[in-house]
Amino acid sequence: MKKKNKITKHSLLKSIVITLIYTLIAYYISHPALDIHNFGFYAFIVPVLLVFLVCQSFFTAALFFENAQSIRIQNPKVAKLWLIVPAYFIIMLLLVIINSPLFNAKKYYERITIDESKTFQEDIKEVDFNKLPLLDKKSSQKLGDRVMGGMSELVSQYDVSDEYTQINYNDEIIRVTPLEYNGTIKWLTNRKKGITGYITVNSTTGKSKLVKLEKGMKYAPSALFNENLYRKLQFQYPTKNFDAINFEIDNEGNPYWIASVIKYHGIGQRREVTGVVIFNPITGKSKYYKLKDVPTWVDHVYEADLILEQVNNWGAYKNGYLNSIFTQRDVVATTDGYNYLAFDNDIYLYTGITSVLADESNIGFILTNMRTKETKFYSVPGAEEYSAMDSAKGQVQQMNYKSTFPLLINLNGSPTYLISLKDNAGLVKMYAFVDVVDYQKVVVTDASKGIQVAAENYLNQMGEETSPSNATKKEINVYNIKEVTIDGNTYYYFVDEEGIKYRVSIKENKNLLPFLNNGDRVTIEYSRESDVINITKIER
Numbered sequence: 001m002k003k004k005n006k007i008t009k010h011s012l013l014k015s016i017v018i019t020l021i022y023t024l025i026a027y028y029i030s031h032p033a034l035d036i037h038n039f040g041f042y043a044f045i046v047p048v049l050l051v052f053l054v055c056q057s058f059f060t061a062a063l064f065f066e067n068a069q070s071i072r073i074q075n076p077k078v079a080k081l082w083l084i085v086p087a088y089f090i091i092m093l094l095l096v097i098i099n100s101p102l103f104n105a106k107k108y109y110e111r112i113t114i115d116e117s118k119t120f121q122e123d124i125k126e127v128d129f130n131k132l133p134l135l136d137k138k139s140s141q142k143l144g145d146r147v148m149g150g151m152s153e154l155v156s157q158y159d160v161s162d163e164y165t166q167i168n169y170n171d172e173i174i175r176v177t178p179l180e181y182n183g184t185i186k187w188l189t190n191r192k193k194g195i196t197g198y199i200t201v202n203s204t205t206g207k208s209k210l211v212k213l214e215k216g217m218k219y220a221p222s223a224l225f226n227e228n229l230y231r232k233l234q235f236q237y238p239t240k241n242f243d244a245i246n247f248e249i250d251n252e253g254n255p256y257w258i259a260s261v262i263k264y265h266g267i268g269q270r271r272e273v274t275g276v277v278i279f280n281p282i283t284g285k286s287k288y289y290k291l292k293d294v295p296t297w298v299d300h301v302y303e304a305d306l307i308l309e310q311v312n313n314w315g316a317y318k319n320g321y322l323n324s325i326f327t328q329r330d331v332v333a334t335t336d337g338y339n340y341l342a343f344d345n346d347i348y349l350y351t352g353i354t355s356v357l358a359d360e361s362n363i364g365f366i367l368t369n370m371r372t373k374e375t376k377f378y379s380v381p382g383a384e385e386y387s388a389m390d391s392a393k394g395q396v397q398q399m400n401y402k403s404t405f406p407l408l409i410n411l412n413g414s415p416t417y418l419i420s421l422k423d424n425a426g427l428v429k430m431y432a433f434v435d436v437v438d439y440q441k442v443v444v445t446d447a448s449k450g451i452q453v454a455a456e457n458y459l460n461q462m463g464e465e466t467s468p469s470n471a472t473k474k475e476i477n478v479y480n481i482k483e484v485t486i487d488g489n490t491y492y493y494f495v496d497e498e499g500i501k502y503r504v505s506i507k508e509n510k511n512l513l514p515f516l517n518n519g520d521r522v523t524i525e526y527s528r529e530s531d532v533i534n535i536t537k538i539e540r
Contacts, residue, residue, distance in 0.1 A: 011059035019052040031234040033241045037264035046088065053082055092267055099266025105317040105324070111270060112310040112375055114366065120378045120415055126527060127409040129451045131342055133166060133173045133203035134420060134428070136404045140164050140175040140201040142426045143208040147199055151210060154179070157186050160199060161221075163247045166340050166347060167299040170251055173203040173342045178247050178255065178281075180222035187224055194218040194282070198247070198255055217255060217281035221245075233259055233279060236286055243273065246300045255281055258298055261288070273373075276301055294371065299347045301371050307349055308334050311366060311375070315353065331356045332363065335385055337405045346371055350408050352385050353377065360387045362436075365408060380415045383439035392419045392432035395444040401429060408436070412459055412536060413471060413527040420447070433458035459534070460489050460505045471525040471536055476502075478520045492516070493532070502526075504535035512538065 026047065032040040101108045135143070141164060148160045158179040166175050178198040181187040194216025201208040221229045233242060243260040250256065257279040262271045276294055279286040294301055315332035316324040324331055335352035342348070347370045352362040362384050368375040383391075389403035399421075406417035411433065421430040421444070428447045431454040435441035443461050445454035476496035484491050490506040492513050502524070506513050516522070525537035 011056070014059060015052055015055035018055050019048060022051045023048050028231075031231050033234065034239050035241055035264070037267055038241050039268040042088075042092065042267070046085070049084065049088075053085070057082075095266050096269065099269045101313070101317055101321050101324075104270075105321040107265075108270065108313040109317040111272065111313050112307070112373065114311070114314055115374075115376045116379075118376050118378060120380050120410065121413055123376065123378070124410045124415075125343070126413070127411055127455075129455070130204060131171075131173055132407065132409070132418075132451070133340060133342060134407075134418075134431075134451065135175075135201065135203045135206055136339075136420070137164050137166075137175065138426055139206075139420075139422070139428060140203065140208075143201050143206055144175075144177060144199045147208045147210050148179075154196070154210075156182070157190055158182055158195065159222075161247070164201070165246045165248055165300060166203060167248050168342050168345050168347055169200070169249060171345065175201045175203055176247060176249055178217065178220065180220055184224065187222065190216075191218070191223070191227065195220055198249070200249075211253060213255070213282070215282050219257075219279070219281045219284050229257060229279070229281070232284060233257075233277065233286070237261075237277060237288070240277070240288075241271075242277070243271070243306065244303045248297075248299060250295070250297045257281055258300055260301055260303065271306065273302055273306070296345070296371075299371055302368070302373050304338055304349055304370075307368050307370075307373070307375075308338065308351065311351075311353075311368075328356055334366075335362065337385055339405050339407055340370075341367065341407060343367075354384055360384050380436060382415065382436035383417075383434070385417070388417045388434040388436075388439045388442075389419060391434055391439045391442050392421060392444065395432065395442055396421065396430060399423075399429070403432075406434070411455060412534070416458075435462070456534075457489070459536075460507055471527050473523065473525045475521060475523050476500075478516050478522060479518050481516055481518065483514075501532045502535055503532050504538050508535065509538050512540065 026044060030040075030044055032038065032044040035041055141160075141162065144160050144164065148155055159182045161177045161180045163177040164175040165177070166173065169176070176198060179195050181190065181195065196216045197210050197212040199208060199210050219227050219229050219232050223229065226232065229245070233245070241262045241264065243262045245257050245259040248256055248258050259277040259279060260273050261275045261277060263274050264271050273291065275288055275290045276298065277286050277288050278295070278298070289295070291301070312333050315334070318331075319329055323329055332353050333356050335354055338349055338351040340347050341350050349368045349370055350365060352365045354362050361382065363381055364377055364379040366375055366377050385406050388406055393401060393403050401421035401423060404420040404422065406419045409416050409418050415436040417434040417436055419432040419434060420428045421432060423429050430444050430447050431451055432442055432444045433455065441462060443458040445457045447454070478494050479496065481492055481494035484493055492504050492506065493502070495501050504513065504524075512522075521540070523539050524535045526533050526535050
């Protein structure tokens with residue numbers, strides 16, 4: 001009996017050693033978060049258990065040929081161990097069901113707080129075209145590739161990453177992306193100096209440049225072994241779950257990886273951001289920040305897909321789970337797409353909100369601060385984004401241009417879609433302005449004339465139909481009036497008794513403007529102050 005026990009213990013020890021070796025290798029390769037709420041943890045631990053069971057079964061079977069009595073003792077124990085695997089999956093399935101919206105609709109609805117008390121005209125500032133991200137990610141990538149193509153000493157050693165994170169950098173809207181190693185061999189030959197720079201693309205002007213670093217970035221997603229970014233982060237914080245990791249630069253241009261830390265409920269459900277880890281790719285040092293302590297230069301704490309997921313939960317489960325499936329009363333959802341806008345030194349996610357029972361129309365839209373998750377809903381019934389995109393393409397259908405996802409702007413006090421039309425090479429050829437309320441009202445202008453001219457053409461062709469609801473109204477005396485023709489459109493420029501400059505299109509009042517003289521008193525309306533105020537309505 002002692003001999004049998006000794007053999008049994010020996011086989012158990014071998015199984016443990018083999019399993020331990022496999023565990024260490026598998027953990028180094030996959031480096032999952034050691035958190036029982038993460039699916040990745042089970043994807044790691046279940047194979048470990050299977051390796052142990054296979055080893056035990058193999059060694060037990062080997063004992064059968066040596067000692068039949070021994071197998072009669074060991075086999076039932078091994079068979080019972082195998083029951084752990086289906087039990088594991090049954091328990092996981094039960095936990096998923098228990099924590100699903102079926103039993104927790106209210107908790108899913110409350111994942112995000114949305115302020116519905118704001119109005120578009122009062123809350124959204126008049127568009128500033130000098131701070132508007134006109135270039136989308138694909139256009140930025142093409143510009144970044146051109147910059148890299150001109151650096152002969154780098155192009156053979158590095159590639160340009162597809163990151164292109166949109167950030168607010170010292171009051172400029174830019175996309176920033178790091179270089180990355182061009183394969184394993186290039187990592188081996190360049191790892192001592194690291195990745196030597198990153199590329200920035202101004203989302204408004206298209207100006208792009210390569211920023212070279214005095215010290216290279218040693219840790220990156222394209223690096224191997226202990227210099228791999230994901231492995232380095234997970235080893236530093238083994239129990240934390242990381243969501244998407246974004247590349248950003250601080251106000252001094254220093255590069256960092258911003259890794260959002262999330263927690264789950266149940267197993268992989270109702271994820272929520274709890275903080276961020278800011279990782280220095282040059283030194284490998286990092287620091288964890290709670291949400292309230294995140295530096296203001298960080299723009300992306302929350303990922304777009306997480307925001308959209310939570311907004312859709314808010315829209316679906318307000319009146320319970322069964323309502324979301326059957327009657328669908330007051331059930332809304334985000335439209336299939338989103339874009340980024342910049343306000344007050346932060347980046348905001350924009351997407352439309354539509355009723356699940358309606359087609360080709362929005363009931364409003366949301367704006368979410370990507371750093372704080374502060375979210376506001378604006379009730380602006382109108383065209384769904386893809387209907388507006390099709391309307392813009394229809395104006396120049398012979399050109400076969402592609403529409404970018406719209407930017408929603410406040411143009412002269414009215415909600416307006418701004419759409420870029422690109423050719424097959426990805427170059428922006430035209431700008432289209434589309435009325436949100438009526439997507440049949442669309443004006444397309446050649447992009448070479450500039451965004452300001454495109455906006456003026458839209459306002460001129462729409463005429464009084466675009467008169468803003470928050471316009472300022474006052475009486476003035478007209479002096480030094482002059483008629484000017486710009487791009488085939490007639491404008492009148494003049495000043496008032498205080499020397500303030502004004503401009504007005506002849507379309508605003510064809511029967512009045514040609515007959516105005518110095519000293520005439522008129523009543524005007526306009527929506528915003530500027531160097532030359534654009535008048536939206538004029539009458540005696």
